[in-house]
Structures are given as structure tokens and as C-alpha cells.
Amino acid sequence: MENTLIVRAAPQEFICGPGCWNELEHHLERRGISSALVVRGGRSWEAAEHYFPDFKRIEIQFYRYGGECTYAERDAIASEATKLGLQSIIAVGGGKVSDTAKAAAALLRIPVIILPTLAATCSAWSSLSVMYDEAGTMVDFEVFPHSNALVLLDPRVILDSPPELLVAGIGDTLAKWYEADAIISHLPSPPEEIALAHYAARRCRDNLMIHSADALGAQREGELNDAFVRVVETNILTAGLVGGFGEDYGRTAGAHSVHDALTILPQSHRLLHGSKVAYGVLVQLVLEGKREEIGRLLPFYQEIGLPASLQDMGLGGLTRDDRFRVAAHAVLPGASIHRMPGTFDTVKVADAMEELESLISALRAGETVTASR
Known part of the structure; x- marks a missing residue:
């Protein structure tokens, strides 16, 4: 834990409402911004493009995001903005688009404006970026000293996601x-x-x-x-x-350590971040001895379609050696699981993953689960 607690509570400004993207040019002018690089995704842009406003006075250039939030992609965006002499970066897309744009803006020390097309993470709000390598394995996260300048959240755009x-x-x-x-x-x-x-x-x-x-x-x-x-x-x-x-x-603990560890498995890369985190929540609850809470959460998971087991994620074929590799990554020095009280090692996490599979099967069969087994 950091000795000094730094509050980075919010973007400088946040607006939520249908049609709020239409005011983007006005908000840029209020900030004295006359040019911007729009970093956009692929499929997300196809769905959101008709919501994106026309500009009459602001110079806009577009950059197609490369598909992964890497340091190389961050540098490519920063280089493009510098080459074109642009004053700000606008991210239009999901969490990885936002994270890459934030990292590039931080590198250049220019404002970043976020127009989220998904509500899959809090990336649009937070002043940090989770960084991955080209293979999609999480490698680091960067915390920035500047808040996002503006977030415009149009719920109609999210409705189309x-x-x-x-x-x-x-x-x-x-x-x-x-x-x-x-x-x-x-x-x-x-x-x-x-x-x-x-x-x-x-x-x-x-x-x-x-x-x-x-x-x-x-x-x-x-x-x-x-x-x-x-x-x-x-x-x-x-x-x-x-x-x-x-x-x-208030950031991450055991659930995200399990998520981060799962990213070492190539077969996990097709899974969504939040799906792996939701599974990690249940592994964390096993480690905490809170099995009754798993019983309370399982109907909610089933109702909305969250995975509760490796089997649910299509990872039921993992061997014990696979689980040990994941568990070993989850307890690396500096992993967020160590923010929780207690001591966690490879064997504990691997055993918790194995126990969760049995526990979910038992709950689905109608068996009663108590606080400890």
C-alpha cells in the first residue's frame, strides 16, 4: 500500500445524458482547444459513428486504434498527435481504447476527452491505464497525475452495444x-x-x-x-x-489477481475482462471462507449470464498443472491479492480454484453450503 493516499476522485467534468456528444465542440472551445486526434476502435466505431458530431471550427484528425493497449500503441498515438501538432486526444470506444488514449495523452501532457461506447469497465472515469503485451497478457498499470479532462456519456450509445x-x-x-x-x-x-x-x-x-x-x-x-x-x-x-x-x-484485490493470472492462458484471451473478474470474485470468496456468499451470488450470476466456474468459461479442460501456473501468477510479489489480510501462495489459490468447481456443481445440484467445508 502507498504510505500517502492520493485522491483522484473524478474527471474534471462528467456529463451523462442522451445527445451529450453533440456538445463536444463547445466543450473543446471552452477549454481553448482548437485541434484533437480522435482515437477510435473498429466495431465500436461502426456502431457509434452516427452519434459522433460534425465539427465546424475544431480541427479533427482520426486514428484507428490497433487492437491492444500496449506501450507500442501508446507511443504510436503520441507520435501521430505530435506529428500533426494536435492539442488534445479524444477516445471513442471501450476500455482499452480509453486506456491507450489516456496513456498517450499523459505521455504528451495534453488533455484527454473520453466518449465511452461501452459500460464494461470504469476506464472512462479513472486516471490510470492497464497495459498489456501484444499477446494480450497484462503487464503493468500506469497511474497518471492528471484527471481526464471530460467524459461525455450518452446512454443511447451504450444501449446499442x-x-x-x-x-x-x-x-x-x-x-x-x-x-x-x-x-x-x-x-x-x-x-x-x-x-x-x-x-x-x-x-x-x-x-x-x-x-x-x-x-x-x-x-x-x-x-x-x-x-x-x-x-x-x-x-x-x-x-x-x-x-x-x-x-x-479501493482498487483491486484477489478477484483481479485471478483475472490477471488467467491472461497467461492463450485460451482465455477470447473471454471478456469482466467475465474473468466475476469468476475471480468467487475464487476470492473461497479463499476468505465466505462460501455462503457464493451461494447468495450464484442465482444472480445465472440470471444475468456471468460465469461462476472454469467450466462456464470454457476452461474446464485445464489440468492441475495449468491451474498451478495460473495460481503461481496470481500470487506473484506485488499482486493485488496481497492487499487482503492473510498469506496466499500457489497451493492455496490452486486449491481454491479446484474447490470452487466442486462448490458450484454442488450448489447447482441443490446442496446446502455452509461457511466452511
């Missing part, structure tokens, strides 16, 4: 509570910043447990409703507040 990506966002955001609580609940007297992170994390869980099914129903019908907007804002805004106020105390 694939529902499975919203489900993944729900999985990633649900983890905010279980990871933050594992760390914060053991502090004898949390400072106010951390208490606010704890509150935001609990609100993430409560909002999602109450509203997720209705939100996904609204998305299937193509209709905006309160539940949909609330879940989208929870995945981006409320989730971002957890790490923003809590720093390492």
Missing part, C-alpha cells in the same frame, strides 16, 4: 465491493477518503443486484429506462469513485 459487454461490466463492477471490503473492513479506523470508497463500493453492489436484470431487459428491447442508465452510471461513475477515493484500498 452488445449486451454481453454490459454483463461483463456488471461483473467487473460487482467486484468493487468484494475487493474493497476485503481490504477496508479490516482497517481499525479508515480515514474519510477510504470510508467514501467503501460506501461507493457497497453502492456498486446494491445498484447492480437490484437493477441489472431490468437494465439488460431494457437493452434487449432497445429502450432507455432508469434501470439501464443507473447500471451504466454505476459501471463507470460509481465504480470509478471506489478507486478514485480509496486508491490501493
Whole structure:
């Protein structure tokens, strides 16, 4: 943990509402910005392009994101912005597009504006980037001293996104509570910043447990409703507040260590970030001895389509050696699992992964689960 707690609570400005992208040029002019490089994805851009406004006074150039948030891609974006003499970077896309654009803007020390097309992570809100290598294995994360200049969240754009990506966002955001609580609940007297992170994390869980099914129903019908907007804002805004106020105390713990470890398996790269994190939540709960909580969560997972086991993720064929390789990566020095109380090693994590498979099978067969087995 850092000795000095630095609050990075929010972007400089955040606006959520249908049609808010139309005000982008106005907001750039308010900031004295006359040019920008728009970093866009592929499929996400095809869905969102008709929402992107025309510009009359601001110079806009476009850059096609290469597909992975790597240091090489960061440098390529920074080089393009420098070559063209542009004053800012606008990210239009999902979490990896946002993270790459934030990293490039931080390198150049210019403003970054985020227009999310997905609600799968809190990347649009946070002032950090998770970095990967070309193969899709997570290698590092960078925390920046500047907040995102502006986030424009149009829920109509998210409504047009694939529902499975919203489900993944729900999985990633649900983890905010279980990871933050594992760390914060053991502090004898949390400072106010951390208490606010704890509150935001609990609100993430409560909002999602109450509203997720209705939100996904609204998305299937193509209709905006309160539940949909609330879940989208929870995945981006409320989730971002957890790490923003809590720093390492509110960021990641066991669930994300398991996610990061799964990325060493090439067959896991097709899986969405939030799906692997949702599975990691359950592994973490096994490690904490909270098996009854797994029983309470499983119906929610099943209702919205989150994976609860390796089998659910199509990884049921992993050998014990495979699980040990994943477990060894999850407990590397510096892994976020070590923010939790207790000592965690390869054997404990591998055993927890194995126990979870049996536990989920038992729960689905209707067996009763107690706090310890």
C-alpha cells in the first residue's frame, strides 16, 4: 500500500445524458482547444459513428486504434498527435481504447476527452491505464497525475452495444465491493477518503443486484429506462469513485489477481475482462471462507449470464498443472491479492480454484453450503 493516499476522485467534468456528444465542440472551445486526434476502435466505431458530431471550427484528425493497449500503441498515438501538432486526444470506444488514449495523452501532457461506447469497465472515469503485451497478457498499470479532462456519456450509445459487454461490466463492477471490503473492513479506523470508497463500493453492489436484470431487459428491447442508465452510471461513475477515493484500498484485490493470472492462458484471451473478474470474485470468496456468499451470488450470476466456474468459461479442460501456473501468477510479489489480510501462495489459490468447481456443481445440484467445508 502507498504510505500517502492520493485522491483522484473524478474527471474534471462528467456529463451523462442522451445527445451529450453533440456538445463536444463547445466543450473543446471552452477549454481553448482548437485541434484533437480522435482515437477510435473498429466495431465500436461502426456502431457509434452516427452519434459522433460534425465539427465546424475544431480541427479533427482520426486514428484507428490497433487492437491492444500496449506501450507500442501508446507511443504510436503520441507520435501521430505530435506529428500533426494536435492539442488534445479524444477516445471513442471501450476500455482499452480509453486506456491507450489516456496513456498517450499523459505521455504528451495534453488533455484527454473520453466518449465511452461501452459500460464494461470504469476506464472512462479513472486516471490510470492497464497495459498489456501484444499477446494480450497484462503487464503493468500506469497511474497518471492528471484527471481526464471530460467524459461525455450518452446512454443511447451504450444501449446499442452488445449486451454481453454490459454483463461483463456488471461483473467487473460487482467486484468493487468484494475487493474493497476485503481490504477496508479490516482497517481499525479508515480515514474519510477510504470510508467514501467503501460506501461507493457497497453502492456498486446494491445498484447492480437490484437493477441489472431490468437494465439488460431494457437493452434487449432497445429502450432507455432508469434501470439501464443507473447500471451504466454505476459501471463507470460509481465504480470509478471506489478507486478514485480509496486508491490501493479501493482498487483491486484477489478477484483481479485471478483475472490477471488467467491472461497467461492463450485460451482465455477470447473471454471478456469482466467475465474473468466475476469468476475471480468467487475464487476470492473461497479463499476468505465466505462460501455462503457464493451461494447468495450464484442465482444472480445465472440470471444475468456471468460465469461462476472454469467450466462456464470454457476452461474446464485445464489440468492441475495449468491451474498451478495460473495460481503461481496470481500470487506473484506485488499482486493485488496481497492487499487482503492473510498469506496466499500457489497451493492455496490452486486449491481454491479446484474447490470452487466442486462448490458450484454442488450448489447447482441443490446442496446446502455452509461457511466452511
